[in-house]
Amino acid sequence: MEDMMQNIVSLAKRRGFIFPGSEIYGGLANSWDYGPLGVELKNNIRQEWWRWFVTRRTDMVGIDAALVMNPKVWEASGHLKEFSDPLVECKKCHERFRADQVDLKSACPSCNEKGTFTNPSNFNLMLKTFLGPAEDSAHVAYFRPELAQSMFVDFKNVIETTRKRLPFGIASQGKAFRNEITPGNFIFRTREFDLMEFEYFVREQEWEKWFEYWLHDMKKWLLHLGVREDHFHEAEIPDGERAHYSKRTIDIEYDYPFGRKELYGLAYRTDFDLKNHMEKSGEDLRYVDPETQEKMLPHVIEPTFGLDRTVLVAMLEAYSEELAPTAEEGETDTRVVMKFPYWMAPVKVAILPLAKKEDLQKIGKQLHEELSQYVACDYDETQSIGKRYRRQDEIGTPFCVTIDFDTLQDKAVTVRDRDTMKQERISMQELSQYLKEKLNA
Ligand code: GAP
Numbered sequence: 001m002e003d004m005m006q007n008i009v010s011l012a013k014r015r016g017f018i019f020p021g022s023e024i025y026g027g028l029a030n031s032w033d034y035g036p037l038g039v040e041l042k043n044n045i046r047q048e049w050w051r052w053f054v055t056r057r058t059d060m061v062g063i064d065a066a067l068v069m070n071p072k073v074w075e076a077s078g079h080l081k082e083f084s085d086p087l088v089e090c091k092k093c094h095e096r097f098r099a100d101q102v103d104l105k106s107a108c109p110s111c112n113e114k115g116t117f118t119n120p121s122n123f124n125l126m127l128k129t130f131l132g133p134a135e136d137s138a139h140v141a142y143f144r145p146e147l148a149q150s151m152f153v154d155f156k157n158v159i160e161t162t163r164k165r166l167p168f169g170i171a172s173q174g175k176a177f178r179n180e181i182t183p184g185n186f187i188f189r190t191r192e193f194d195l196m197e198f199e200y201f202v203r204e205q206e207w208e209k210w211f212e213y214w215l216h217d218m219k220k221w222l223l224h225l226g227v228r229e230d231h232f233h234e235a236e237i238p239d240g241e242r243a244h245y246s247k248r249t250i251d252i253e254y255d256y257p258f259g260r261k262e263l264y265g266l267a268y269r270t271d272f273d274l275k276n277h278m279e280k281s282g283e284d285l286r287y288v289d290p291e292t293q294e295k296m297l298p299h300v301i302e303p304t305f306g307l308d309r310t311v312l313v314a315m316l317e318a319y320s321e322e323l324a325p326t327a328e329e330g331e332t333d334t335r336v337v338m339k340f341p342y343w344m345a346p347v348k349v350a351i352l353p354l355a356k357k358e359d360l361q362k363i364g365k366q367l368h369e370e371l372s373q374y375v376a377c378d379y380d381e382t383q384s385i386g387k388r389y390r391r392q393d394e395i396g397t398p399f400c401v402t403i404d405f406d407t408l409q410d411k412a413v414t415v416r417d418r419d420t421m422k423q424e425r426i427s428m429q430e431l432s433q434y435l436k437e438k439l440n441a
Contacts, residue, residue: 004257008315009186011336015395017041017315017346018187030183030190037395040346040376042194042311045225046173048343049196049305052221053171060169060198061162065150067175068131068141073149076280077273079126082244083145087123087181091116098181127177127191143177143192148302151199152273156285165290166298167210171198173307185258187308194307199269201287201298207268210301215250215266218303222252225310226317226341231255232263245272254313263313265304271297314344318396324421326386338396339419342439347397348375349435352388354404356381363403363428367413370432371401375439393418399435 012018017038021031034042054060074080086099093111099120107114127143130136144150151158151170158170173196183189202210215234222232237249246267254263274297278285286295315338324335342348351368353360361381368379378397380388385402392400400416407413412427415434426434 004316004319005186007319007336008312011319011338011394012038012186012315015391017395018311031192032187032190037346038311041314041340041344042307044344044346045310045314046194046196046307048224049221049307049310050171050173052224053169053196053198053217053303059164059167060171061158061164062171062173063150063154063158064174065147065154065172067144067177068129069144069149069153071141072280073153073277074126074142076276077149077152078244078276079142079145079149080124083126084122084124085181086120088117088120091118096181101182123179123181125178125180127179143175145176145178146304147172147174147176147195147197148199148269148273148304152277152285155201155274156283159287166287167200167202167206169198169200171196185256187312188256188258188261190308195304196307197302197304200301200303202301203296204271204299207270207299207301211248211266211268214301214303218252218264218266218305221305224341225314225344226339227254227313228317231317233260235262243267245269254309256312256316263309264306265302267302267304269300269302271299273300274298314340335390335393337393337418340396342398342441345396345398346376347378347392347395348399348439350378350380350388350392350397350400352385352400352402353381354385354402359408360403360405363407367401367403367428367431371435375435389416399438401431 015037016035019033019035020027021033022028050062054062087096088099088102088104089096090108090110090113092113093108095108095110097109102109104117108116126145129141129143130139131141132139151172155170158164174194175192176195177192180189180191183191200210200214223229231254233253235251235253237251242249247270248268250266251262252264253260274285278297285297287298288295318338318340320337320339321334322337323332325331326333349371351364353364364379364381368377371377389400396418398418402414402416404414412425413431414423415426416423
């Protein structure tokens with residue numbers, strides 16, 4: 001199973017999905033950059049999430065807030081006091097670990113010495129900086145560790161400008177930062193990562209109904225991503241282990257090659273955040289019921305989705321190796337195919353002139369111009385056609401369109417299906433409609 005992570009990390013680097021960050025300077029531990037294909041994959045997921053949870057609904061609106069907020073926000077939200085992980089240090093080698101991720105009775109994973117751990121202490125995960133030219137306590141600020149607080153802080157502005165009525169949600173996507181003690185496992189745990197989350201505001205007496213509703217919808221979203229149903233699981237988080245703001249949390253966990261761990265979370269945050277911001281800011285954040293004029297603080301259900309973990313899971317689910325015929329008669333070898341759902345694939349159609357001949361290239365470029373009006377296309381005229389097919393399989397391109405010498409006479413091209421490898425002859429006139437139907441099927 002660990003090999004699977006190596007396969008993904010190496011394919012990600014080889015094909016330009018994800019590179020180690022700052023690599024020419026020896027890297028920066030656990031930082032990663034998305035390359036040309038990775039950024040398309042990530043954007044496709046980000047945009048589909050926005051469509052799925054925001055734009056296709058009438059009860060959801062979005063915001064895009066600042067990454068650094070007034071430090072008073074983090075006082076009110078409880079993050080400055082409570083947002084910490086238990087930290088232990090090996091007294092011999094001084095390596096630090098998360099106390100819940102090492103066996104405190106065993107030897108130190110770094111120097112192998114036994115019985116050397118300090119008692120656990122709380123380590124705050126907020127990433128600190130200074131705003132302005134003075135580095136003193138008056139200028140301390142924090143990068144946001146979650147997006148949620150912007151949705152609470154902007155709550156009043158949103159209801160005043162949208163006139164939304166309960167139940168309704170505010171969604172956001174963007175970077176979050178945490179000074180993790182032990183980041184690792186590729187893009188699973190990093191110190192800066194992308195989040196997609198929303199706060200769904202409900203009447204207190206309806207919280208259980210909406211909790212169930214969103215749990216169900218989160219699972220539907222996972223199936224839409226192509227995640228097999230037996231690969232994810234619900235985990236009820238017991239009292240004492242939930243985040244300080246949550247009265248009920250269910251984590252959706254995934255079977256990663258390195259073990260079953262959190263993918264997404266669903267929390268019932270009560271009116272904890274709005275109440276605290278109302279108290280600390282002095283602003284009235286109550287919602288006024290338009291029928292009864294009753295003033296009340298809504299309660300909140302929060303589904304939260306790590307985007308980088310979604311990319312990792314999408315790659316793990318899509319990765320497949322299978323025996324396939326080569327160009328040599330009767331020979332087979334292993335082809336790697338990323339079987340992304342069509343909507344997610346970074347490139348949807350590859351245009352491949354069979355040879356570097358001017359008349360084939362001309363048709364190829366015309367087709368590229370036409371098709372790229374509505375789908376992401378690649379144009380490739382290098383190497384043998386067999387190698388080009390394998391490359392497109394490895395990046396998950398659903399359809400390859402080959403222009404050959406017959407095209408000059410019959411005005412038709414060959415369309416190859418990524419998953420079945422079947423080839424069909426399609427007239428150039430019908431190509432656009434044919435691909436649209438296939439890609440939307
Ligand atoms: N607003 C709620 C919240 O932030 P969380 O469980 O602390 O909840 C939300 O984080 C999601 O962010 C997680 O479910 C996970 O997908 C992702 N996540 C958390 N820490 C991460 C890290 N260090 N690197 C990458 N993703 C992370």
